Every structure is written in C-alpha cells, then in structure tokens.
Amino acid sequence: MNKPESIREKLNLMMQLSPPHEVKDKPPEIYPQLYFESALDSEEMEAKTRVSNSVPDESIIPSETSSNVIPSDKTMLIERTLRSGQSIRYDGHVVVMGDVNPGAEIVAGGHIIVFGALRGVAHAGAFGNKNAVVTACRLSPTQLRIANHITRAPDDEEVNPRQPEVAKISGDGVIIEKYYPGWDRGF
Amino acid sequence: MGEVIVVTSGKGGVGKTTTTANLGTGLAKLGYSVVLMDTDIGLRNLDVVLGLENRIVYDIVDVTNGHCRLKQALIKDKRFDGMFLLPAAQTKEKTAVTPDQMVELCNNLRQEYDYVVIDCPAGIEQGFKNAIAGAEKAIVVTTPEVAAVRDADRVIGLLEAAGIKEPQLIINRIRAEMVKHGDMMDIDDIIDILAVELLGVVPEDSLIVVSTNKGEPAVLEAGSKAGEAYRNISRRLTGENVPIMPLEVNEGIMKRLRKLIGMK
Numbered sequence: 532m533n534k535p536e537s538i539r540e541k542l543n544l545m546m547q548l549s550p551p552h553e554v555k556d557k558p559p560e561i562y563p564q565l566y567f568e569s570a571l572d573s574e575e576m577e578a579k580t581r582v583s584n585s586v587p588d589e590s591i592i593p594s595e596t597s598s599n600v601i602p603s604d605k606t607m608l609i610e611r612t613l614r615s616g617q618s619i620r621y622d623g624h625v626v627v628m629g630d631v632n633p634g635a636e637i638v639a640g641g642h643i644i645v646f647g648a649l650r651g652v653a654h655a656g657a658f659g660n661k662n663a664v665v666t667a668c669r670l671s672p673t674q675l676r677i678a679n680h681i682t683r684a685p686d687d688e689e690v691n692p693r694q695p696e697v698a699k700i701s702g703d704g705v706i707i708e709k710y711y712p713g714w715d716r717g718f
Numbered sequence: 719m720g721e722v723i724v725v726t727s728g729k730g731g732v733g734k735t736t737t738t739a740n741l742g743t744g745l746a747k748l749g750y751s752v753v754l755m756d757t758d759i760g761l762r763n764l765d766v767v768l769g770l771e772n773r774i775v776y777d778i779v780d781v782t783n784g785h786c787r788l789k790q791a792l793i794k795d796k797r798f799d800g801m802f803l804l805p806a807a808q809t810k811e812k813t814a815v816t817p818d819q820m821v822e823l824c825n826n827l828r829q830e831y832d833y834v835v836i837d838c839p840a841g842i843e844q845g846f847k848n849a850i851a852g853a854e855k856a857i858v859v860t861t862p863e864v865a866a867v868r869d870a871d872r873v874i875g876l877l878e879a880a881g882i883k884e885p886q887l888i889i890n891r892i893r894a895e896m897v898k899h900g901d902m903m904d905i906d907d908i909i910d911i912l913a914v915e916l917l918g919v920v921p922e923d924s925l926i927v928v929s930t931n932k933g934e935p936a937v938l939e940a941g942s943k944a945g946e947a948y949r950n951i952s953r954r955l956t957g958e959n960v961p962i963m964p965l966e967v968n969e970g971i972m973k974r975l976r977k978l979i980g981m982k
Binding site: 615616617618633634636673674681683684686 | 760761762771772773774775796808809
C-alpha cells in the first residue's frame, strides 16, 4: 500500500491533560461544562447554542457509544473568518469558509474543516472521539487537539504548509498528512 | 514568602508587557523562581512576547472558575526552569475575574515563588483594579512624553489610594539625542512631576521589536542596550545597587571630528 510521501513527521510535543494513569480514553471532563455555558460572538450562533442546550443531560456526559458516532448532518457552517478572541463550540462537525486567526478557537465534537488558513486553536473530537480529524487548506495552528491529545508545532521549525493537510490520531500521537481525495483510503 | 509586583502605566503601549517579560526573565536568569501573570483578559500578549503562546491549555479564568488547578495552568518557560507564565484568557472579558479572586490567587502564588510579576492592562477600569488587587509593590512604566507622564501621575494617585505605597518608576524608550536637543523630556523633568523613586531607564532599541516578534526577551540578547538596562533593573529589584546607565548619544563622524578640533 502506498503511503503518501509527504507525511509530515509527528508533531513534537504531546502533552497529556492529566497524568497518564488517569487519562485512558476519557475526554477531559472540563469540556462539557465549558462548552455549554460559554457565550458565542455573533448572533446567528446563539440560536444553535440554545438548541444544543436543550439536549438532555445524559449526552453531556459522554458515554462509550455516543462519543464515537457523530451523525454527518450534525454540522455547523461558518461563512466568515474567525478573529482573535472568537470561539466556536459545537457538539458536531464544524466547517469554516474563511480563516481562523491566532487567538480564535474551535471546539467541536466531530471533525473540523477549515477552507482557509487555520492559525488558531482547533479541538476536534472534544468528547473523546479519536477518529475526528482536523483539516485545513493551510494547517498552521498554534495548538491542535484531537480528543485528549494536545500537540503543537516543534519550536525550531518554520511551519509553512503549501497544500491542504489533515491531522489525525495514529497510534500514540497525532500525525499530519497531505490531504487529497482518497487520503484515507491509501490511494 | 514572595513579592507580588504589578507593572502598570495607565497609558497603553508604553512597554508594560515588554517590561514584565524582560524583568521576569532577568529575575529567572539570576536564579529566582518567578511567576509572570497576564491580567489583560481578552487582549493577551504576554504569551506571545515570551514565545509561549502555543503551549497554553488553561488560563487565569479557568483557574479562578475552578475548572483546573493552578499548577495545570502554569506554563513552564522554554528557557528557564524557575519561570512560569499564567496566561490570560483570550475569549473572555475583564469582568470574568474579580479583585477578590485575584487576591486569593496572588496569596497562593506568593507561598511558593520568589517573585510574582503581574502585567496590568492599559486603563484604570476593571482590568486595572483586578491587577492591583493582589499586589503589594508596583512599578509604573512611562515614556518621556507629556501624555504618558500625565497618565502615569493619575495611576500613581490611584495606586497610593489603593494602599500600594511608594511605587517605583521605569522610564522606557528614551532617546538620548532628542533629550539632548530638548525635544524630549529629561529624566529629571519626569521625576520632578511624578516624585517617585526611579527604578531604571530603558533606551529606545529597535532590537525590542525583533525580540517581541520572535518571542525571545531582550535580556537574553548580549548586544541589546535595552536588554542591558532590563538586566540592571532586575538586579536593582533584588536589592543590588546598580548605577543607572548614562544616556549615550550616537555621534556622527563629523561631530566627533569637530569636537576633536574644538569646534562645537
């Protein structure tokens, strides 16, 4: 099977949110609370938050079954650039048509797809879904998180990607691969 | 027990964040354990100036809300083991923290670290009140400009009213040639108006721009005049008696020749 030849090596640091013996597959407990109570910026987001807030309490605490299956129609589309200090939190997938500037953050239960430059913080699979991915036309986040893995670019390397890339969990850490149709099928 | 020092100014853009970063690094370089706290919630910059922005997981609002432990939020510096950063939140506002929470936080930090240096936001509203709540010492930063000195005077009045007696002064971005020509306020003029103890004078240095962009404080740069000034200030903070650097004027070659001959 041909692996794509421009796999970027694993991001340098992997910080665990809590000591290894506590972590396992449980997502950080902080996120469900933070997620439902923080205010979002623009008005069109507020409606969606209220809808999410009406979800019954059991789904706030992620269970084994719910954390890995996010239906594909549970997706939020944002058609603008996210500026520093703006924060999008949604329990499904998030698609951004625009940039995500440094200082902005996206916390999603599912995948994060940015049609632009991702320069802020992206947290995919915030409820523990390790199959979530983060992809962008220019993937250069200050920090990238998938489920309970946190990574950032190595200190000495100048991160300047020229093509769309996708970040996903592989084995023990997060890897970044070139994104093209069929990337996940090994073509 | 450690010292909690707030770096404030009133006026924006005079160099509070740069001063906090350099002082903290200078103290860490001397071997002390330091915590740098960014209280500019919503407009955080201290992490960028220190080069630690991509290591932030939790911030000061998470700590005061109890979402995480203080130790989880503290970020160890890239270069010094004894220096830590407590970053501000970027997605919240200054009302997210109260002065009482700040007092408790500073008391906790004071038990374990030699110095806690707090970067205060510009202004005199909630952000300023939060930042000074837990501090017992203050450093006022000003530039040699009338507007900045006016604001510094206001801030010194507020600090004294809040119980922080005897703040110390740092004059930042001073240009020796302009002072010589009378275009810029002299150190004595400023002390005359503000009547506080002078902690240090930092000359204008274009290396500061480079250092803040790269995230490497100027104290670590041997060739930087501003870096040297900050190193001296760090030493003065610890009680050492370091004379103030004289203002150096860069003379062109014609001026030097004229001086040699005896012409003015």
